[in-house]
Each structure stands twice: as C-alpha cells, then as structure tokens.
Amino acid sequence: MPVTVLLVDDEPLVRAGLRAVLAAQPDIEVVGEAADGAAVIPLVRSLRPDVVAMDVRMPLLDGIEATRAVLRTVAEPPKILVVTTFEDDEFVYEALRAGADGFLLKRSRPEEIVHAVRLVAAGDSLLFPASVRQLAARYGAGRADAEPLAKARLTEREAEVLRLMARGLTNAEMAAGLVVGAETVKSHVSAVLAKLGARDRTQAVIAAYESGFVAPR
Secondary structure, rough: OOOOEEEEEOHHHHHHHHHHHHHHOOOOEEEEEEEEEHHHHHHHHHHOEEEEEEOOOOOOOOOHHHHHHHHHHOOOOOOOEEEEEOOHHHHHHHHHHHHOOEEEEEOOOHHHHHHHHHHHHHOOOOOOHHHHHHHHHHHOOHHOOHHHHHHHOOOOHHHHHHHHOOOOOOOHHHHHHOOHHHHHHHHHHHHHHHOOOOOOOOHHHHHHHHOOOOOOO
C-alpha cells in the first residue's frame, strides 16, 4: 500500500511542487490539498492520510495549532510533517513540541522530500536529529523540566535506548550497537514512549533534551 499524503500550504506553488515530487514516487500517493490549517481536520477525517505535510505558518490556523487540533480531536491521527522556510525557526520547535513528527525545509531537494515522508511514515527513526538538537539547545533551554524523566523511571537499558534515539539511530542500528534483536529494541522504544507519555520519538527526544537527560550540544 502506498503512503498517502495530505498537503497543506497557503502557497499554491509550494503545494504544486510537493505534489509533483511525491506523486512521481510509486510508493507515495497525494490524496488531497488544503490552503490553510483550518481545513485539516475534516480532510484528515475524510481522506485518512498517513502523513500530513503542513506549512508551519499560515494566515488563519498555523501548523502549530493545526497539529494540536488534529492530535486532540482525531482518534487515529496521521503523522505530521511541518514544512518551513527556516530550520532554526521557533515556530518549528513549537510545532514539534505540539506533536509534529518532524519538519521539512521548503528548499529541500526532491530526494530529501521523499526520504522525509517515507521516514516519518515508517516512524522508526528521528528526522534530522542534529537540527532537532540545535532547536532544543536554542529554544528549549528555558523550559528545563526534569519531572517527566524522573517520573518515567526508565531502566538502564531504556535510558540507553533514549540516548541512541536522540542521536537519530534506527531500530536496526540500535540493535546492532546493543547486540540485541530488532524486536527487543522495538519493545524498549515502545516502553520509553509509554513511560514518557510521548506520541513518538520526536516528543520523547525533546523531553529528554528539555529535562537535561540528554545535552543538546
């Protein structure tokens, strides 16, 4: 089954460019478009996309609030990939904190756009871990809160897995490094997310940075 994508951007040329790149892939299908975040929820409910690629800045409802709305009201929400002009934008960090699964630069090359959609849809790695680390260092320092990690009571192995997640390693890479099976790693990742109350790796890693558990160097 192809990865289905909903495009949300107030610039028609951006939507057209993304559609052209993604529709050319045999394993990706663009199922719909919208010009503002205010239209996202009804389209998500009717089209059931796997991924929503959504501009972070829009006139009526921006990508941050649209992300919050989708995660709050849709029972089985799609992955959300925010699209931005600047990677060091505080809006991007706020979107990730709100529950977005990753971000994509509008100037990205076609192969990077395709890779981002596939990676976010698969959910087994962190998209642009170095950029997430830089965002956390710049915008997360003043929000330091050790309570989520303290309450989580991660085991030694789960803590190790969280650190590897923050480096952007895939399940397969973690399994090789820890010399364990891929299913074992998958179980550890699931346990970390559950204990932190995190929707996915991105939110878990941001919690790790903001708590000081992992230093965003």
